[in-house]
Amino acid sequence: MEADFNRRARQGDDEAAEALVRQHQEAVFRLAYLITGDAHEAEDVAQEAFIAALKALDRFDTERPLRPWLLRITANTARNRRRAVGRYVNALRRLVWVNPEQSSTAEAETSQKWESQALWDAVRRLNDADQEVIYLRYFMDLSINETAEVLKVEPGTVKSRLSRALGRLRGVVAKDFPVLYEGREA
Amino acid sequence: MSEMNDHPNGTPNDQGQNQEESWEMRVQENARQFAYPPTPDVAARVRIQRLQRRPTVVYRRLAQVAAAILIVLIAMMAVPEIRAAVFEILRIGSVRIFQTAPTASLTPQPSQTARPTPVPLPTPLQSVLDLPGETTLENARATVNFEIRYPPSLGEPERVFLQQMEDWQVVLMWERDGAPISLHIMPSATFQAKFFPRDPVTTRVNSSPAYWFDEPHLFMFWLPNGDEIQRDITDNVLLWELGDLTYRIESSLDLEAAQTLAEEIVLEDK
Numbered sequence: 001m002e003a004d005f006n007r008r009a010r011q012g013d014d015e016a017a018e019a020l021v022r023q024h025q026e027a028v029f030r031l032a033y034l035i036t037g038d039a040h041e042a043e044d045v046a047q048e049a050f051i052a053a054l055k056a057l058d059r060f061d062t063e064r065p066l067r068p069w070l071l072r073i074t075a076n077t078a079r080n081r082r083r084a085v086g087r088y089v090n091a092l093r094r095l096v097w098v099n100p101e102q103s104s105t106a107e108a109e110t111s112q113k114w115e116s117q118a119l120w121d122a123v124r125r126l127n128d129a130d131q132e133v134i135y136l137r138y139f140m141d142l143s144i145n146e147t148a149e150v151l152k153v154e155p156g157t158v159k160s161r162l163s164r165a166l167g168r169l170r171g172v173v174a175k176d177f178p179v180l181y182e183g184r185e186a
Numbered sequence: 187m188s189e190m191n192d193h194p195n196g197t198p199n200d201q202g203q204n205q206e207e208s209w210e211m212r213v214q215e216n217a218r219q220f221a222y223p224p225t226p227d228v229a230a231r232v233r234i235q236r237l238q239r240r241p242t243v244v245y246r247r248l249a250q251v252a253a254a255i256l257i258v259l260i261a262m263m264a265v266p267e268i269r270a271a272v273f274e275i276l277r278i279g280s281v282r283i284f285q286t287a288p289t290a291s292l293t294p295q296p297s298q299t300a301r302p303t304p305v306p307l308p309t310p311l312q313s314v315l316d317l318p319g320e321t322t323l324e325n326a327r328a329t330v331n332f333e334i335r336y337p338p339s340l341g342e343p344e345r346v347f348l349q350q351m352e353d354w355q356v357v358l359m360w361e362r363d364g365a366p367i368s369l370h371i372m373p374s375a376t377f378q379a380k381f382f383p384r385d386p387v388t389t390r391v392n393s394s395p396a397y398w399f400d401e402p403h404l405f406m407f408w409l410p411n412g413d414e415i416q417r418d419i420t421d422n423v424l425l426w427e428l429g430d431l432t433y434r435i436e437s438s439l440d441l442e443a444a445q446t447l448a449e450e451i452v453l454e455d456k
Contacts, residue, residue: 025227033223050228052330056327076321080348113219117221119216119220120220138214138217166209
């Protein structure tokens, strides 16, 4: 089914191209958001990534799953964009960002959201490679094999990178986000 | 955060492994709960861009180019010594060449007399190696919407940079005998400015007109957020246009050697 859409899209079928974008836009936007930290920036990145992907579709093996390839283009586009402009502006924006839903949600849900947000803040203290493997595996919920496909490495390499990244994340959390770390030392 | 699942009765190794697994589960659980902003209708934006790309982009870029030329001229005219010195504009592809008298300096200098209008300070880059956006050739190819061609005799580029101006610029780099050779490829509809103290040498690359710059000069381009990037070019530059793209080879090569490399880049027969 997906292979058929991909084939039609690369032959210039606009409907197939749009269906393909709709199918993957949530994953692409979310990864772009995690990397850039800004919804508007993420929307631009997602658009740019899809335009690039649709143009490069004739070089893609349509029998392979599209999502890892799309996510790779997205990660590269987002990373380059973040380096080029707005890195520090976005960091500042995030610092003053207040979750508008906090006052109206149930306490447990609010607490969970706060912890997820704090986890993201902690992940963003890591280097780019650590961030990426954590985003793909845990935030985007990709399998080890899919993560390996996006990063163009072996599954074993993903496991070892994850292990190291989680270790470094634990260090950041222990030092700067002790509330997230509660209960660990018991 | 969920409760820990440590096993207090296990061996120290077991406990360490359990702690790692438990930590991974906590990360996974929190990551899954992460509250993303609502996903926008990217498909609609992509559809509109694909449908309207050609005419819209061309007109938008023309407007941007006109605006950028105006900004450069206004900035230059605000500085008396430059105002007197600039006297001609040449153009090849995306690069506008502002010809200045040899004594004119565009780099802000300490001055005894106040200037009537403050000129915004650009971001200076000392070298091609300071360029932002280093990436891989594969990613560059997947990102830009033009074919990335380079002289086959140089082999695969050793370093690749992608810079987003109003469109992407690709910079490919090689090192030969300890000196960098860089090839800059950009759509001709973008805008860059070069300030050169005299007439550049007029030459050809295959059948296309080309310019040769063999004196230090100033080069400027703009990022999408309006930031101006300045580079003092000390190497020689061969500039030419092929199809819809503008190419620059920046190196310590002489004209003949640079031309030989440039002529290896050809459009494929349709």
